[in-house]
Amino acid sequence: MFTWLHSFEPNPVLLDLSFIKIYWYGFLIAIGAILGFLIVLSLAKKYEIRKDDIYNLAFYVIIFGLIGDRLYYVFYAWDYYSQNLLDIVKIWQGGLAIHGAIIAGIIVVLIFAKKREINPWKLTDIIVVSLALAMAIGRWGNYFNMELFGSPTDLPWGIPIDPAKRPSQFSTSYYFHPTFLYESLWNLGIFIYLFIWHKIRLYKNIPEKIKGYGNITLAYLILYSIGRGLNEFLRIDYSPYVFGIRWAQIMSMIIIFICFIIIIVKIIKKSRTKQVSADSAS
Numbered sequence: 680m681f682t683w684l685h686s687f688e689p690n691p692v693l694l695d696l697s698f699i700k701i702y703w704y705g706f707l708i709a710i711g712a713i714l715g716f717l718i719v720l721s722l723a724k725k726y727e728i729r730k731d732d733i734y735n736l737a738f739y740v741i742i743f744g745l746i747g748d749r750l751y752y753v754f755y756a757w758d759y760y761s762q763n764l765l766d767i768v769k770i771w772q773g774g775l776a777i778h779g780a781i782i783a784g785i786i787v788v789l790i791f792a793k794k795r796e797i798n799p800w801k802l803t804d805i806i807v808v809s810l811a812l813a814m815a816i817g818r819w820g821n822y823f824n825m826e827l828f829g830s831p832t833d834l835p836w837g838i839p840i841d842p843a844k845r846p847s848q849f850s851t852s853y854y855f856h857p858t859f860l861y862e863s864l865w866n867l868g869i870f871i872y873l874f875i876w877h878k879i880r881l882y883k884n885i886p887e888k889i890k891g892y893g894n895i896t897l898a899y900l901i902l903y904s905i906g907r908g909l910n911e912f913l914r915i916d917y918s919p920y921v922f923g924i925r926w927a928q929i930m931s932m933i934i935i936f937i938c939f940i941i942i943i944v945k946i947i948k949k950s951r952t953k954q955v956s957a958d959s960a961s
Contacts, residue, residue, distance in 0.1 A: 688839050689823040704820035705770075711816035712741060715809030718874075722805045725881050732795055736802065739787045744780040745770070751779020755926065756917055777814065777907075778930050781900075784810075800893035807899035808877060811870035814903075818863040829856025829913035836860070846915055856913045865906035873899060893945065897938045904931035904938075 694701040716737055723733045753760045753767050755776055760767055788806065792799035821827040825844045831837075837854030845852065873895055908931035911918075918925040 703823035707820040711813030715813040747783025748780040752776040804895040815866035821859040829858040
């Protein structure tokens with residue numbers, strides 16, 4: 680199915696007009712953001728969230744999400760950027776970290792939801808679906824930049840990497856695991872699963888107070904973290920290590936742990952609420 684990846688050598692430039700260059704990386708991120716936004720608008724309407732609120736929230740999430748995305752990566756690879764300060768602003772060359780976007784996005788949503796008196800879980804349930812789709816599309820930008828690839832492989836879908844982009848220890852290897860593709864497909868699967876979850880929730884017309892807002896958000900964070908953690912075993916790009924474990928895997932484990940703590944708290948609160956209702960009825 681993906682054997683063409685084995686023979687096609689990507690070019691990071693989509694369109695060169697002499698006076699301006701359009702890069703695949705930026706183009707694909709923009710396409711993912713636009714499609715994700717359209718999905719958010721569609722779901723928000725069904726959840727009776729005002730369109731103006733979504734437009735305003737999208738502005739802040741995109742701006743601060745990109746800033747968080749980039750700053751996290753710069754911090755992550757500070758050894759390089761400390762010697763190349765001008766490269767910090769060159770996001771078209773790659774170098775975005777989803778964990779930074781998630782952290783920044785959560786802060787923005789919490790502040791926005793409090794000011795507009797909207798359930799923050801309702802907002803994040805909608806946003807994570809679009810985020811999964813945007814990630815599935817945006818990851819292809821890594822392919823055209825020939826970055827974030829995995830270890831050498833003889834599999835038919837292995838991708839060729841320019842010698843200048845290969846780590847020195849793999850200078851004689853030619854084909855590498857397309858870890859961007861693995862993560863893209865994983866995110867696409869998450870998107871389909873969560874989108875269907877939304878449709879079932881809306882179709883069944885579940886009362887507002889028992890919709891279980893936040894469950895879709897937690898499912899996304901857990902599923903993405905599992906996929907990202909497993910993918911890191913194949914990736915050979917630069918990463919800080921903690922006790923022999925790649926930093927992104929540490930972050931994934933932390934996110935999963937926090938999510939399970941939140942799930943336990945939600946279950947306890949729900950059982951207490953049921954108990955109080957039962958006591959009141961008796």
